[in-house]
Amino acid sequence: MKEKLRFLGLDVHAETIAVAIAEWDGEVRSLGTIPNRADSVRKLIQKLGPAEKLRVCYEAGPIGYVVYWQLAELGVKCDVVAPTLVPVKAGDRVKTDRRDAEKLARSHRSGDLTAVWVPDEGSEALRDLVRTREAAKQDQLRARHRLSKFLLRSGQRPPTGIRPWTRPYLIWAAQLRFTQMAQEATRLDYLHEVEHMRERVERLERAITEAVKLASPALQQVINGLQALRGIADISAVTIAAELGQVSRFDSARQLMGYCGAVPSEHSSGKRTRRGSITKTGNAHLRRIVVEAAWSYHRPPCIWYGLRKRQESISEEVKEIAWKAQHRLHKRYMRLAAAGKDKRKITTAVARELLGFIWAIGTRAETTVRQQIAA
Known part of the structure; x- marks a missing residue:
C-alpha cells in the first residue's frame, strides 16, 4: 500500500548525495549527506529498509544511471526523473542540496514527478x-x-x-x-x-x-528496418536506434515527436491560439540525425542501387512503409515549397513526419522479435 511506503529523494553530485525522506504519515525530513559511493548507498538502504518498502528518486544529470543500477541490485525501486519537469514554487529563491532532496521526496510521494526511461x-x-x-x-x-x-x-x-x-x-x-x-x-x-x-x-x-x-536481436532488427528509409544508412540507423533505445516505449508517433523536440511550441489563451517554433526540448542528437535525413526527401521517390541493396534482407511490410514515406514526405516537401515556406522550416516539418515512419518501423521490428522469441 502507498501509505506504508517511504519515499527517498536524492540530490546526487559527483562526490556527495543529499538524502531526504517523506514518511507515509506526512513527515518530510532531511537525513543529511552521504558520500557518493556504493558502500554508502548500501548502508543507507540497510538502515532504512526493508528495500521493498522504499521508493527512491533522483534527477537525471551528468552522474548518469550508476546510482539507479546500484539501487536495482539492492532490490529498491528507483525512478530517474526529468529535472526540467520538477515542480518549482513561484517566488522560491533559496536553493540548497537539503531543500532539493526534500522537494524530490515530497513530490515523489505526491506523484508529481516525471520519470525518464533508463537504458540497460x-x-x-x-x-x-x-x-x-x-x-x-x-x-x-x-x-x-x-x-x-x-x-x-x-x-x-x-x-x-x-x-x-x-x-x-x-x-x-x-x-x-x-x-x-x-x-x-x-x-x-x-x-x-x-x-x-x-x-x-x-x-x-x-x-x-x-x-x-553483439547487440540484442530487437535492436539489430530495428537497425536493419530503419535502413529501408531514404536518407538513413547504417551509421544513421544505429544512431537513431541507440538514442531511442526501445521504440515501443512510445505509445504513439506523436509521443516520439515530442521526445525529439520536433513539435511546435504553443501559447494559447481563450480564443487566441498562437504556435511558434519547435520546442527543441527533447533529444538533440536524435533531432539532428532525423533532420539530416529529411533533406533527401526533396527528390522524387525512387529505388536506386544503394537503397535496394539495404532492403534485401528486409520484410515486404517494412519496404511498403518506406515506400509510402517517400511518396508522402516528397509530396509534403513540394507542397510547402510551392507555398513559399523557408527550406529550413520545410525540412523540420518533413523530419517531424519522418519520425512517425521511424516509430512505425521500429515498433513492428520489436514486435516481430518478441513473437519469434515467444514461438
Whole structure:
C-alpha cells in the first residue's frame, strides 16, 4: 500500500548525495549527506529498509544511471526523473542540496514527478560509442576548416576540377611547400591533424559495426528496418536506434515527436491560439540525425542501387512503409515549397513526419522479435 511506503529523494553530485525522506504519515525530513559511493548507498538502504518498502528518486544529470543500477541490485525501486519537469514554487529563491532532496521526496510521494526511461548497460554503452563518433566527426570538420582556411589565407588554390577533401585534394595539399619555415610547420601540423581525425572516425565506425553484431536481436532488427528509409544508412540507423533505445516505449508517433523536440511550441489563451517554433526540448542528437535525413526527401521517390541493396534482407511490410514515406514526405516537401515556406522550416516539418515512419518501423521490428522469441 502507498501509505506504508517511504519515499527517498536524492540530490546526487559527483562526490556527495543529499538524502531526504517523506514518511507515509506526512513527515518530510532531511537525513543529511552521504558520500557518493556504493558502500554508502548500501548502508543507507540497510538502515532504512526493508528495500521493498522504499521508493527512491533522483534527477537525471551528468552522474548518469550508476546510482539507479546500484539501487536495482539492492532490490529498491528507483525512478530517474526529468529535472526540467520538477515542480518549482513561484517566488522560491533559496536553493540548497537539503531543500532539493526534500522537494524530490515530497513530490515523489505526491506523484508529481516525471520519470525518464533508463537504458540497460548494453544500450547505454552503444549510445556512448555513437556519441563519441559524432564528436569525432565534429573534430574532423574543425580540423578540415583549419587547414582549408590556412591555405586560403596563404593564397593556395587547388587545381581546377579537384573537389575538397577528395584523395587528389589531400595529395595536392601534401605536395605543397612554403618558403617560410613557420608556414611549413603549420601546414604539416594541420595536415597531420586532418589525417588523424580521418583515422579516428574510421576506427570508431568499425567499432560501431562490431558493437551492433553483439547487440540484442530487437535492436539489430530495428537497425536493419530503419535502413529501408531514404536518407538513413547504417551509421544513421544505429544512431537513431541507440538514442531511442526501445521504440515501443512510445505509445504513439506523436509521443516520439515530442521526445525529439520536433513539435511546435504553443501559447494559447481563450480564443487566441498562437504556435511558434519547435520546442527543441527533447533529444538533440536524435533531432539532428532525423533532420539530416529529411533533406533527401526533396527528390522524387525512387529505388536506386544503394537503397535496394539495404532492403534485401528486409520484410515486404517494412519496404511498403518506406515506400509510402517517400511518396508522402516528397509530396509534403513540394507542397510547402510551392507555398513559399523557408527550406529550413520545410525540412523540420518533413523530419517531424519522418519520425512517425521511424516509430512505425521500429515498433513492428520489436514486435516481430518478441513473437519469434515467444514461438
